Amino acid sequence: MSGFDLGSILKSLFARDGKSLGHVWIPDGHVVDANNQPVEFPKSYAVEDAYVMISLAEMFLKRTRVLWREFYPVVHSFITYGNPQAPLTVGTVAGPGQLKDIGTANLDKVIPLAFPLAGPIVYDGQNIEALLGLYAVPAKDGAAILINTLSQLSSIVPQLAAATQVAGVLKTGTEQMLGIDGTQLKLGLHNSFFPPTGGQGFIARPGFAVAVSKAANEVDANQLWVVNGRLKVGRNPVSAQAPEEFDYMLIQFYAGPPRVNIWGTIPSLADHTPAFENALKADAADRKTAVNLAFSVFEAELAKSRDLTKSDKGAVRALVAQNLKDRVAALEKGSLFELKSGGTETVEAEDPTAFRPFKIGLPEGQWPQRAAGLPIW
Numbered sequence: 270m271s272g273f274d275l276g277s278i279l280k281s282l283f284a285r286d287g288k289s290l291g292h293v294w295i296p297d298g299h300v301v302d303a304n305n306q307p308v309e310f311p312k313s314y315a316v317e318d319a320y321v322m323i324s325l326a327e328m329f330l331k332r333t334r335v336l337w338r339e340f341y342p343v344v345h346s347f348i349t350y351g352n353p354q355a356p357l358t359v360g361t362v363a364g365p366g367q368l369k370d371i372g373t374a375n376l377d378k379v380i381p382l383a384f385p386l387a388g389p390i391v392y393d394g395q396n397i398e399a400l401l402g403l404y405a406v407p408a409k410d411g412a413a414i415l416i417n418t419l420s421q422l423s424s425i426v427p428q429l430a431a432a433t434q435v436a437g438v439l440k441t442g443t444e445q446m447l448g449i450d451g452t453q454l455k456l457g458l459h460n461s462f463f464p465p466t467g468g469q470g471f472i473a474r475p476g477f478a479v480a481v482s483k484a485a486n487e488v489d490a491n492q493l494w495v496v497n498g499r500l501k502v503g504r505n506p507v508s509a510q511a512p513e514e515f516d517y518m519l520i521q522f523y524a525g526p527p528r529v530n531i532w533g534t535i536p537s538l539a540d541h542t543p544a545f546e547n548a549l550k551a552d553a554a555d556r557k558t559a560v561n562l563a564f565s566v567f568e569a570e571l572a573k574s575r576d577l578t579k580s581d582k583g584a585v586r587a588l589v590a591q592n593l594k595d596r597v598a599a600l601e602k603g604s605l606f607e608l609k610s611g612g613t614e615t616v617e618a619e620d621p622t623a624f625r626p627f628k629i630g631l632p633e634g635q636w637p638q639r640a641a642g643l644p645i646w
Contacts, residue, residue: 291488292458295477295495301506303497310475311524313465314392317579320525321397322388323348325363326477326498327519329512330405330455340405342455344518348387349398351575356398359387383498389525391578396461397473401480403456403518455516456482462522475523482516495519528577529584529636533626535576538585541567542624549596549622556600560593561644568641580638587639592629594645596621 300308314321330342344363351357363384390397458480462473471478477495481488494501494509500519503509533539544566548559567589571582599606605618608628619628 290456291479291481291483291485292460293479293481293488293490293493294471295479295493296490297476299491299493299506300477300495301497305496305506313472313474314524316392316394316464319392319578320389320528321350321392321473322390322523322525323386323397323399324388324521324523325384325386325401325518326495326521327383327500327517328363328403329500329517330403331482331514331516332405340407340453342516343404343406344384345402345404346386347398347400348390349400350387350390351393351395353395361386383521386520389528389576391575392473394464396463398461399458399520401458401518401520402454403480403516405453405455407452456480456518458518458520473522476521478520478522480518480520481512483514527581527584527636529581529588530631532577532581532585533629535574537570537574538567539626541570542626545593545624546622549593549600549624553601556597557646560597561646564590564593564645572641583638583640584636586641587637588629588631590639590643590645591637592624596624 297310298307300310302308325344325346328342328344330340332340346361346363347358348361349356349358361384363386386401460471460478461468462471463469465472479493479500492502492504492509494503494506496506496509498521500512500517501509502512533542541563544563545560548563549556551559568586571577571585574582577585596606599621604621606621606623608617608619608630
C-alpha cells in the first residue's frame with residue numbers, strides 16, 4: 270500500500286512534537302490609522318512621568334462551533350508591575366460584557382475589541398509582566414456564570430472600599446467558568462516587557478504585540494499589520510485581510526492622558542479636603558500658618574502616591590497651593606471666592622472656606638508646576 274506508514278501513524282497516536290508558537294511585536298510603520306497613515310509611537314515610556322495603559326485590542330477564535338456546541342473567546346489576564354520585592358497584580362476577565370442586555374445566545378457573534386486589562390500604571394522603570402490565556406468557552410454553559418459574575422460586580426463596584434470583594438467575585442467567577450466541561454485553553458502568553466536597558470526581548474513602550482496559535486517560524490512580522498486597531502495579514506495595509514486561519518490575541522500598550530483633573534477622586538488625596546476647610550476657617554491671625562501646615566501634610570501624601578506621575582504631582586501642587594492662596598485672600602477681603610473655568614471665564618462664586626477638589630479649574634495651555642517642600646507664603 271503505497272504511502273502507508275504505520276510507524277508514523279503510531280507515533281502520531283502516542284506522541285506529539287512541541288512547537289514554539291508565534292509571539293511578535295508589530296514592527297514600527299506597520300500600525301496605521303483608518304486612512305492607512307502610519308502611527309508614530311515613542312521608543313519607551315518616561316520613567317515616573319508616563320501612564321502605562323494595557324488593553325486587549327482584539328481576540329479571535331478560529332473555530333467557534335464543534336458539533337452541536339458553540340464557543341466564544343474569553344481572555345483571562347494577569348498584569349504584574351512595580352517593585353519586584355512587593356509587586357502589584359491586576360487580574361481581568363475579558364469577554365462578551367453586558368450579557369443581560371444582549372442575551373445569552375450567539376455570543377460568538379459579539380466583536381471583542383479594546384478590553385482594558387490594566388492601567389493607568391505610573392511607569393517606574395521595572396519589568397511589566399503579562400500572563401494571558403485565550404479560552405474557548407461553551408456559550409450556553411458559560412453565559413449563566415458570566416451573567417452572575419457581572420450582576421454581583423454591578424452591586425459592589427461603586428463602593429471604593431470593596432476592592433477585595435471585587436477581586437473575590439472575579440476569582441470565583443473565573444474558576445467556575447474555567448471549570449466548565451469543554452472549556453479549552455487555546456493560546457497562552459507569559460512574557461515580561463523590559464525597560465530599554467533591562468534585557469533582551471520586548472521593550473515596554475507604546476505599540477502592539479500579538480500572540481498566535483501558529484508556529485513561530487511560520488509567522489512573518491513583515492506580513493502583520495494593525496489597521497485602525499485590528500490585526501491584518503498581507504503585503505501592505507491596503508490589501509491585508511483579517512486572519513482567519515489561527516487563534517490570536519492582540520495586545521496594545523499605550524500612554525494614558527494626564528490625571529490632574531481627577532486627582533480629587535484618589536481617596537488618599539481627597540481625604541485632605543476637611544483639613545483644608547478647617548485651616549481656612551481658623552482665626553485670621555493663625556489662618557496662613559494653619560493652611561501651610563495642612564498643605565505640607567497634603568504634599569507628603571501626594572509624594573507617596575503611586576497614582577500620579579511626577580509632572581502631574583507638580584501640577585496638582587501648583588493648582589492646590591494657588592487655590593488655597595486665593596481663598597485666603599478672599600477671606601481677608603471679606604468677599605466670595607470666584608470659581609473660574611479655563612483660567613478666564615467666571616462661572617460662579619462660593620464661600621471661600623468651601624474647598625472642593627473637583628471645582629479647581631485647569632488653566633488653558635501648559636499647566637503650572639511647583640517644586641515640593643515650598644510653603645504657600
